[in-house]
Amino acid sequence: MASSKTDGSNSEWWRGAVIYQIYPRSFMDSNGDGIGDLPGITSRLEHVASLGVDAIWVSPFFRSPMKDFGYDVSDYRAVDPLFGTLADFDAMLARMHELGLKLVIDQVLSHTSDQHAWFAESRSSRDNPKADWYVWADPKPDGTPPTNWLSVFGGPAWQWDSRRRQYYLHSFLAEQPDLNFHCPEVQEALLGEVRFWCERGVDGFRFDACNHQFHDALLRDNPPATLASIGEVSTVRADNPYAMQQHLYDKSQHENLAFLEGLRRLLDEYGAVALGEVGDENAPPVMAQYTELGKRLHLAYSFSLLTADHSPAHLRHQVEALDTALAHTGGWGCWAISNHDVPRVATRWSGGAPDTRRDRLWLALLLSLRGSASIYQGEELGLPEAEVPFELLQDPYGRAFWPEFKGRDGCRTPMPWTPEAPDGGFTTGTPWLPVYGPHLPLAIERQAADPDSMLAFSRTLLHWRRTQPLLRTGAIRFFDTPAPQLLHFERHGDGASSMQAIFNFGGEPAAIPLPHGIAPVVGQPLAETSVIHTADGKRMLQLAPYGVFFGAPAGEEPS
Numbered sequence: 001m002a003s004s005k006t007d008g009s010n011s012e013w014w015r016g017a018v019i020y021q022i023y024p025r026s027f028m029d030s031n032g033d034g035i036g037d038l039p040g041i042t043s044r045l046e047h048v049a050s051l052g053v054d055a056i057w058v059s060p061f062f063r064s065p066m067k068d069f070g071y072d073v074s075d076y077r078a079v080d081p082l083f084g085t086l087a088d089f090d091a092m093l094a095r096m097h098e099l100g101l102k103l104v105i106d107q108v109l110s111h112t113s114d115q116h117a118w119f120a121e122s123r124s125s126r127d128n129p130k131a132d133w134y135v136w137a138d139p140k141p142d143g144t145p146p147t148n149w150l151s152v153f154g155g156p157a158w159q160w161d162s163r164r165r166q167y168y169l170h171s172f173l174a175e176q177p178d179l180n181f182h183c184p185e186v187q188e189a190l191l192g193e194v195r196f197w198c199e200r201g202v203d204g205f206r207f208d209a210c211n212h213q214f215h216d217a218l219l220r221d222n223p224p225a226t227l228a229s230i231g232e233v234s235t236v237r238a239d240n241p242y243a244m245q246q247h248l249y250d251k252s253q254h255e256n257l258a259f260l261e262g263l264r265r266l267l268d269e270y271g272a273v274a275l276g277e278v279g280d281e282n283a284p285p286v287m288a289q290y291t292e293l294g295k296r297l298h299l300a301y302s303f304s305l306l307t308a309d310h311s312p313a314h315l316r317h318q319v320e321a322l323d324t325a326l327a328h329t330g331g332w333g334c335w336a337i338s339n340h341d342v343p344r345v346a347t348r349w350s351g352g353a354p355d356t357r358r359d360r361l362w363l364a365l366l367l368s369l370r371g372s373a374s375i376y377q378g379e380e381l382g383l384p385e386a387e388v389p390f391e392l393l394q395d396p397y398g399r400a401f402w403p404e405f406k407g408r409d410g411c412r413t414p415m416p417w418t419p420e421a422p423d424g425g426f427t428t429g430t431p432w433l434p435v436y437g438p439h440l441p442l443a444i445e446r447q448a449a450d451p452d453s454m455l456a457f458s459r460t461l462l463h464w465r466r467t468q469p470l471l472r473t474g475a476i477r478f479f480d481t482p483a484p485q486l487l488h489f490e491r492h493g494d495g496a497s498s499m500q501a502i503f504n505f506g507g508e509p510a511a512i513p514l515p516h517g518i519a520p521v522v523g524q525p526l527a528e529t530s531v532i533h534t535a536d537g538k539r540m541l542q543l544a545p546y547g548v549f550f551g552a553p554a555g556e557e558p559s
């Protein structure tokens with residue numbers, strides 16, 4: 001076991017980094033049981049390293065009953081046997097470090113599994129040593145729940161327990177009881193769980209649902225949502241009743257700031273980095289608070305770009321809103337356009353018609369925004385959302401809201417490593433979710449042999465971005481455009497260096513005036529999708545459908 005304890009200094013490798021997310025169940029199965037595992041990840045790390053990313057975020061692999069597939073933790077310090085052993089974890093971490101990759105592991109602190117030993121003790125009586133470790137409350141006089149709070153996964157956020165004759169709070173599944181962060185012993189225990197993995201040598205943590213870590217101690221009801229109160233980015237679909245409330249009291253409470261400061265002090269002992277997931281209807285101010293420079297999390301991300309809306313106006317608004325909020329605290333953001341909770345971007349932003357040109361545009365955009373970036377496994381291949389029939393669905397969220405919402409399984413099907421049916425090299429057994437047939441022609445083995453493939457483009461783009469400091473850490477400024485399908489912004493440094501980035505979101509060619517002195521950046525990917533010409537004495541940039549242009553003042557190499 002390796003320890004990464006340092007003198008407290010903390011490098012800023014994470015600032016502008018690209019983080020590759022692995023969903024362990026679906027990445028690679030090493031033992032034929034149909035479920036991906038840690039040795040499977042280790043066996044395929046060369047693929048990730050070849051992309052040119054900085055770090056890997058591995059979704060939960062801890063011991064769990066798997067009601068929410070690992071996000072219901074029953075033992076924070078044990079690897080679930082489905083995924084391997086602690087020795088397998090150590091081997092995976094060592095191999096990542098050999099390949100120059102950082103490891104960020106998922107930590108679910110806001111809740112545990114109902115099978116966790118802490119909960120078993122807490123629910124046993126009202127006067128046991130852990131009686132207050134979870135959020136317990138008496139019913140109203142008529143027997144109904146203490147508040148009107150709702151679960152993200154549907155229905156009330158309170159579950160009756162006959163032993164204590166009280167309700168307990170669960171922001172997600174009933175099998176995921178919320179911990180009571182108002183209890184100091186809970187905070188200390190959770191910091192101990194984090195320290196355990198710091199001592200094993202991890203480079204950072206992705207803290208799941210970290211704005212759910214405190215509830216209103218007065219148990220006040222949430223008011224109903226109004227058009228004025230709902231942010232432009234909801235954390236859930238409109239057909240989920242969770243969207244019908246203003247979540248003023250069940251999450252994003254001010255007390256969380258002090259806990260995050262204690263967490264940061266611990267992480268700084270080891271040089272470990274904190275990436276927080278902020279699921280809030282008005283996420284930018286929360287993200288800015290949570291990432292205040294040097295005090296709390298290092299960086300945070302939200303669901304701002306994990307939406308169906310992908311118009312240039314929407315994207316500009318989201319990026320500018322976060323940039324404005326972060327400017328007041330010195331914080332840092334992280335962007336994602338796909339992950340394990342939403343339909344894959346190749347389908348979600350395509351209008352239903354696959355188009356590699358669009359896939360390349362989306363990735364180029366993601367890697368050009370100010371902040372760090374998270375790429376979900378398969379995004380480098382342009383994988384579309386898989387269709388999973390109801391009888392094979394595993395996701396309880398999808399089963400609850402079927403058929404309008406099909407759940408999260410469509411983005412969680414196994415990675416296709418080879419084009420051979422039926423299972424694409426993922427397993428020698430029966431996969432936990434079916435390998436999607438249309439994914440097989442997009443398998444890594446096939447794309448690796450094609451210099452014009454999405455995989456080849458992803459590698460080229462990621463390696464090129466590593467040579468462009470402005471794209472990693474430069475500031476951002478947007479410009480108005482002559483057409484709504486165009487997005488134009490500038491990345492600039494402290495001095496005079498700058499880079500123009502222009503994207504055509506439309507399926508038709510588009511033109512935009514180009515300032516004098518701006519020339520294409522040498523070596524940029526997608527150079528063939530744009531051309532500069534003069535018309536009526538004006539320099540014009542002509543962009544092909546879904547074209548991308550990176551430019552800088554002539555004779556100046558962006559830095």
